[in-house]
Amino acid sequence: MMERLLVTVIVILAACYALWRLWPTHSRLAWLRRLDGRAGGMIGRLIHRLRLRAEAATGCDACAGADRGARR
Amino acid sequence: MDAASHGPPALRLALIGLPNCGKTALFNRLTGSRQKVANYPGVTVERKEGSFVAPLSRRRYQVLDLPGTYSLNPTTLDEAITRDLILGRLTGEAAPQLIVLVADATHLSLSLRLILDVQRLGLPMVVALNMSDLARRRGYALDRERLAAELGVPVVETVAVASGGADALIDQLERLAPLLEPSAEPSAEPGVTPRAASAARPASQRLEWTDPTPDEVAASHARAHAILEAAGYREPLRSRFVASADRIIMHPILGMLVLAGLLFLIFQAVFSWAAVPMDWIDAGVVALGDAVARILPDGMLRSLLADGVIAGIGSVVIFLPQILILFLFILALEDSGYLPRAAYLLDRVMGSVGLSGRAFIPLLSSFACAVPGIMATRTIPHQRDRLATIMIAPLMTCSARLPVYALLIAAFIPARSVGPFNLQGLVLFLLYFAGILAAMAVSWVMKLSTGGGDYRPLLLELPDYQWPNPRNLAFGLWERAQIFLARVGGIILALMILLWFLSSFPAPPPGAAQPDIYYSIAGLIGRGLETLFAPIGFNWQISIALVPGMAAREVAVGALGTVYALSDSGDVEGALASVIASSWSLATALSLLAWYVFAPQCLSTLAIVRRETNSWRYPLVMAGYLFALAYVAAFLTYRIALALA
Numbered sequence: 103m104m105e106r107l108l109v110t111v112i113v114i115l116a117a118c119y120a121l122w123r124l125w126p127t128h129s130r131l132a133w134l135r136r137l138d139g140r141a142g143g144m145i146g147r148l149i150h151r152l153r154l155r156a157e158a159a160t161g162c163d164a165c166a167g168a169d170r171g172a173r174r
Numbered sequence: 175m176d177a178a179s180h181g182p183p184a185l186r187l188a189l190i191g192l193p194n195c196g197k198t199a200l201f202n203r204l205t206g207s208r209q210k211v212a213n214y215p216g217v218t219v220e221r222k223e224g225s226f227v228a229p230l231s232r233r234r235y236q237v238l239d240l241p242g243t244y245s246l247n248p249t250t251l252d253e254a255i256t257r258d259l260i261l262g263r264l265t266g267e268a269a270p271q272l273i274v275l276v277a278d279a280t281h282l283s284l285s286l287r288l289i290l291d292v293q294r295l296g297l298p299m300v301v302a303l304n305m306s307d308l309a310r311r312r313g314y315a316l317d318r319e320r321l322a323a324e325l326g327v328p329v330v331e332t333v334a335v336a337s338g339g340a341d342a343l344i345d346q347l348e349r350l351a352p353l354l355e356p357s358a359e360p361s362a363e364p365g366v367t368p369r370a371a372s373a374a375r376p377a378s379q380r381l382e383w384t385d386p387t388p389d390e391v392a393a394s395h396a397r398a399h400a401i402l403e404a405a406g407y408r409e410p411l412r413s414r415f416v417a418s419a420d421r422i423i424m425h426p427i428l429g430m431l432v433l434a435g436l437l438f439l440i441f442q443a444v445f446s447w448a449a450v451p452m453d454w455i456d457a458g459v460v461a462l463g464d465a466v467a468r469i470l471p472d473g474m475l476r477s478l479l480a481d482g483v484i485a486g487i488g489s490v491v492i493f494l495p496q497i498l499i500l501f502l503f504i505l506a507l508e509d510s511g512y513l514p515r516a517a518y519l520l521d522r523v524m525g526s527v528g529l530s531g532r533a534f535i536p537l538l539s540s541f542a543c544a545v546p547g548i549m550a551t552r553t554i555p556h557q558r559d560r561l562a563t564i565m566i567a568p569l570m571t572c573s574a575r576l577p578v579y580a581l582l583i584a585a586f587i588p589a590r591s592v593g594p595f596n597l598q599g600l601v602l603f604l605l606y607f608a609g610i611l612a613a614m615a616v617s618w619v620m621k622l623s624t625g626g627g628d629y630r631p632l633l634l635e636l637p638d639y640q641w642p643n644p645r646n647l648a649f650g651l652w653e654r655a656q657i658f659l660a661r662v663g664g665i666i667l668a669l670m671i672l673l674w675f676l677s678s679f680p681a682p683p684p685g686a687a688q689p690d691i692y693y694s695i696a697g698l699i700g701r702g703l704e705t706l707f708a709p710i711g712f713n714w715q716i717s718i719a720l721v722p723g724m725a726a727r728e729v730a731v732g733a734l735g736t737v738y739a740l741s742d743s744g745d746v747e748g749a750l751a752s753v754i755a756s757s758w759s760l761a762t763a764l765s766l767l768a769w770y771v772f773a774p775q776c777l778s779t780l781a782i783v784r785r786e787t788n789s790w791r792y793p794l795v796m797a798g799y800l801f802a803l804a805y806v807a808a809f810l811t812y813r814i815a816l817a818l819a
Contacts, residue, residue, distance in 0.1 A: 109474050116671035123665045124725055126781035 131156040184225075184234040185351050186268060190256055190292070191276035192285055193242030194637055196304040198222070199334035200276055201239035204344070228348055235347065238270060241553075244284075246291040247385050251552035260295070261383050271354055273299040274343065279309035279331070280410050281635070282316070286398030287391075289325060295383065298354055299327045302343050306331035308638070312410030321405035335643060416638055420515070429519045436512075440503040441606070442599035444496050444580075445589075451495035456749055459488030474678075481739040482674025483667065489735030489750045490728050491662050493577040498651055500576065504541065505650040509642035513538060514634050521632045527614045528621025529566075530559035531632020537563065537613070540570035542654075544779045548786055562620050564786060565796055568779050569613040569772070571606045573654075574727040578770050579605055581731050585751040586763040608771050612803065661726065669722040670732050677718070677740045691740040700737075710769065710808040711762040711816075715741060720775070727775045761815035768811040772804035 122130075134153040141149060189197045201207060205224030222239040240259060241252035248254040255264075262269030273292055277285035282303070292299055303309075303318070322329040330346050333339035386394065422428050463484045470476040507513055517534035524531060532554045540547030547567045554560040571579075583598050590597050676696040683693065691697050692714075699721060700714035707717050715737045723730030735750050738757075754763070774780065774797050783793040 105473055105475050109478055112478065113671060113675045116668040120665065120668040120672060120725075123668070124777060126777075126784070128781075128785050 127156055182231055182233045182351070183355060184236055185272060185347070185354060186236045186238070186270050187272040187274055187347070188238040188240055188260060188270035189274050189276055190240050190260065190288070191242060191304075192244055192278065192281075192288065192635075194635060195242065195276050195278040195281075195285070196332075196334045197242065197276045198239055200274075200302065200304060200332060200340060200343075201237055203334045203340045204235070205237050228344060228351075231348055231351070233348070233351055235351075243288065245287050246295075246383060250555045257383075260292070260297070271298070272347070272350065273297050274302055274347075275299055276302045276304050276332075279303040279306040279314065279316075280312065280638070282309075282314075282407060283398065283402055283409065284635075286401065287394055289327075290394050290398060291386075293325065293327070298350065300343065300346050300350065301325065301327055301329045302332045303329060304332045304334055307333045307336070309410045312413065313408070314410035315406055315408035317406045321401065321407075324401045324404050413638060419639060420636075423512070423515050424518060426519070429515070433516055433519060436503075436507070437606075438595065438599075438603060440500065441603040442596050443503070444499050444576075444602060445583075445596055445598045447499050448495040452492055455492045455494065456488075459484060459492065463488070477678065477740075478671065478674055482670050482677075482736055485739035485750075486670030486673070486732035486736040487662055487667060489581070490577055490666055490732045491659070492749075493580055493728070493731075494655065494658055496580050497573050497576055497658055498655060500573065501542070501651060501654045502647065505647050506642040509640065509646050511637040511639045514636055517632060517634060518636075523614070525631070527618040529562060529614075529617050530554055530556065531634070533559065533563040534632070537567060537570055540567040540572060543572050543574070544568045544570065544776065545782045548779070548782050551786070558624065561787070561792065562617055564783055564792065565620065565799075566613040566616050568774050568776070568796065568800060569609045569616065571609045571771075572727070572776075573658075574776065575770055577728040577731045579767065581734075581751055581754075582763050582767050585755040585758075586760055605767060605771060612772065616799075616803075661728070665725060666729050666732050669725060669729050670736055673718075673722055673733055673736050674740070677737060689741045691737065696737070709812075710805065711759070711765040711812040712769075713758070713762070715757075716762075716766060723775050725777055727770065730775070759816075759819075761812050761819060764815050765808040765812035769804045769808040772800050772807055774800040774804075 131153065134149060134156055137149050138153045139146070139150075189201055191197050201222065201224060205226050207222070207224045223236065224239070225234055225236045227234050238259065240256040243253040243256045246257045246260070248257050258264050259267060260270065260273065275285070275289055275292055277289065289299075289301060301322075303316075318329050318331070328346050328350070330342040332343050423432055463480050466476065466479045466484060470479065507516075513535075517531065517538075520534060521531040524533060533551070535553065536547045536550035538547075539550045544567045547570065548564050551560045551563045551567070554563060579602055583601050587598050587601050592600060673696060676699075677691045677694045679694055681693075682688070682690045686693060692701075696718050697714065700718035703717035703720070704712065704714040707720075712720075715734065718737050719730045719733035722733045731750070734754065738750060738753050780793040780797055783796055784790060787793075
């Protein structure tokens with residue numbers, strides 16, 4: 103029984119992690135920006151940290167997609 | 175507690191300068207970061223931020239590393255980032271309070287226009303004459319005090335790649351910083367002009383900038399010339415070694431031979447040098463599997479760890495030595511200054527298929543990973559050229575394909591010599607070459623269909639040759655190893671656990687004749703997809719592996735490890751390579767190799783194309799044409815191989 107429970111938890115955690123990682127970072131970042139500041143406590147701190155990590159991963163976004171018809 | 179929380183107020187400074195003048199090396203020197211540096215322009219395409227605390231004053235400096243630019247009139251997206259950030263035009267991004275203008279001392283005259291542009295803004299500025307050691311060795315002459323007086327800003331010498339090479343700059347920053355505080359008295363310090371002293375302006379305030387007229391540009395050039403003359407500047411001599419090396423390396427025929435020779439050497443080494451460390455890792459994985467089997471009783475947890483995690487992860491991690499050897503060569507070539515020369519050699523070829531010469535560096539980056547390669551297309555000024563480069567970047571063989579290629583080559587290509595070459599290395603070279611050839615062909619078709627693609631010759635400053643810096647190589651390899659192992663321990667591990675679950679449930683019916691996985695959810699999916707992939711020779715096990723392989727290409731190798739571990743009644747005997755060698759035909763293996771040359775099995779690449787083009791159209795077109803090419807290539811390869819067999 104314990105073995106079955108442990109394997110179930112591992113599989114669920116792996117599924118959550120895989121979904122999180124496969125979610126495109128810029129879209130994940132937009133969601134985190136909306137959420138950041140709304141929750142308090144440990145969850146709030148976690149969201150804030152995840153947001154900072156996503157920002158570091160995506161860069162400043164300053165010129166992403168900025169060239170569509172805007173230049174030249 | 176922040177080390178500088180009780181120190182003076184923090185100061186925000188930006189490093190700007192021409193491409194390849196050593197800004198990122200200086201950024202790394204100041205902040206202790208390990209941002210990628212290379213001996214060619216266009217490596218930094220985004221702003222990077224770091225900080226350091228001055229040892230004496232305990233003041234914190236926030237440092238921005240910006241893409242290289244020749245002036246404040248941008249011609250490319252990365253140059254526009256620099257201009258907009260300095261002017262405070264980027265939303266949510268405070269403008270810098272101080273500019274450190276990094277000028278390559280060996281080509282100082284080129285930096286003068288940018289210095290004068292920044293001076294027009296009235297921002298406080300320090301000029302850092304970088305690579306001053308190299309310039310001095312080559313006999314340059316400059317009255318630094320006079321240059322500072324002519325420009326009205328402090329000028330210091332730096333050697334970003336040497337320990338202590340930024341000390342003079344830090345000393346200068348420490349002298350200027352107190353004068354830039356809001357409460358500071360007006361100062362006569364060079365670099366803190368009356369207008370600049372208003373650097374105490376709110377960080378959000380935008381600076382005014384109007385593009386100079388042609389007359390103003392001409393006047394700026396004349397002034398630059400006059401300043402250098404007044405400062406007694408004598409351009410360093412060009413190294414005699416560089417001149418004679420370039421006569422061979424950039425020769426249209428000899429140069430191509432050198433390039434081909436180098437590539438052959440790299441691919442030979444990937445197979446020849448990696449054998450011993452790969453054997454060690456393999457032995458470690460087998461020992462770990464045995465230990466788990468000994469310790470845990472037969473059951474679900476043992477199957478998860480042995481068949482799911484160890485078999486899957488072990489199949490991928492074994493390729494770490496080959497990846498590191500490949501990157502050792504790439505990093506050494508980057509650092510040596512050879513790569514821009516290779517770009518010149520290939521410029522004509524690229525131009526003939528409608529690619530801009532500037533596409534070379536992004537395409538080269540795509541050999542590591544298409545994601546930074548696609549981001550590096552921001553250095554391409556023309557929209558059509560940029561899109562063409564983005565669309566073919568995934569055809570460059572990224573490092574994630576290497577485990578797939580290496581597995582199939584090790585399983586099906588004998589390790590024997592063909593003349594002076596190792597046959598396995600030769601096949602690997604041909605696979606890389608096939609990707610390049612396909613990219614050229616696609617670009618040529620795009621050129622024909624869009625009717626565009628005028629030849630725009632590559633204009634790029636050639637850096638000097640230099641011995642690769644062992645520190646850079648070590649950091650670069652460490653970074654690649656970290657990236658690879660983080661993927662193995664992160665997304666690949668998670669997907670292997672999920673695949674194990676999907677491959678283990680539901681349990682087989684009583685009296686089942688096939689292995690358990692055949693009746694599982696994964697088996698069901700694999701058999702469903704087999705109908706689609708049977709014409710190209712893929713069995714249901716390969717079809718299963720292709721699904722998690724969409725997340726990243728090397729996941730397919732781990733998935734094959736797990737699928738074959740679960741397909742067997744007992745543990746997989748021997749390495750995955752020998753298991754598939756006995757289960758597949760040569761035609762199937764060649765077909766899978768052909769599939770992987772083209773298939774866009776990487777969601778991150780499609781996501782970054784969506785982000786960079788701000789449209790779903792281009793990633794969808796990319797996925798469509800690459801899957802179609804992959805299927806056709808695999809079909810032809812399979813059928814021809816069957817016919818010849």
